[in-house]
Amino acid sequence: MHLNPYGEYAVLLAASLANDWPADREGIVERTRDFGMTMSFAVGDDDHTETRIVVDDWLRVVDAEEPEDRAAQLNAQMAMVAAYPRLVDHDEEGWHLHYRDEVDRLPFVMRAVFGVGTAMHLSERGMHRMGRCAAAPCRKVVVDVTRNGRQRYCSVRCANRDAVRRHRARQA
Numbered sequence: 504m505h506l507n508p509y510g511e512y513a514v515l516l517a518a519s520l521a522n523d524w525p526a527d528r529e530g531i532v533e534r535t536r537d538f539g540m541t542m543s544f545a546v547g548d549d550d551h552t553e554t555r556i557v558v559d560d561w562l563r564v565v566d567a568e569e570p571e572d573r574a575a576q577l578n579a580q581m582a583m584v585a586a587y588p589r590l591v592d593h594d595e596e597g598w599h600l601h602y603r604d605e606v607d608r609l610p611f612v613m614r615a616v617f618g619v620g621t622a623m624h625l626s627e628r629g630m631h632r633m634g635r636c637a638a639a640p641c642r643k644v645v646v647d648v649t650r651n652g653r654q655r656y657c658s659v660r661c662a663n664r665d666a667v668r669r670h671r672a673r674q675a
Contacts (some may be wrong), residue, residue: 510549511648512538513620514633520558522657531609541594544609553610562618565644570630581618584611628652634674638665
């Protein structure tokens with residue numbers, strides 16, 4: 504069975520990079536491996552900086568407050584790398600779909616994977632299913648993959664910290 508590279512783990516990879524940016528290109532590639540990507544990426548002169556731009560563009564989708572704005576941001580980003588779907592077999596992964604051209608530079612692939620993965624996540628789970636952590640001052644990205652659709656915190660630590668804050672506010 505082949506995992507869909509444009510599904511849940513694509514949006515979780517984007518959030519992981521946004522929340523903990525690697526120091527160099529190799530760190531980005533390692534993170535893609537941690538999230539299940541196996542493909543080789545062609546090396547570009549400034550992949551680290553260009554991929555950061557992709558992540559920053561994706562954060563505009565995360566931070567859009569209205570579903571229509573979120574969709575418009577995401578559609579514009581997907582248009583940058585849009586291509587007809589292609590059935591491919593590479594890296595012994597088995598046959599699967601790619602929603603991008605054959606360009607295999609890291610920033611280009613990340614923009615395509617983040618875009619389609621985020622679109623699938625939001626359209627299948629709900630347009631409200633990502634945002635920023637509700638525990639101020641934390642600003643980490645939260646991708647809600649819970650069954651009930653109510654994830655508001657990036658971690659148990661932030662959830663507990665916010666619960667303590669609310670408890671103390673009630674006691675005051």
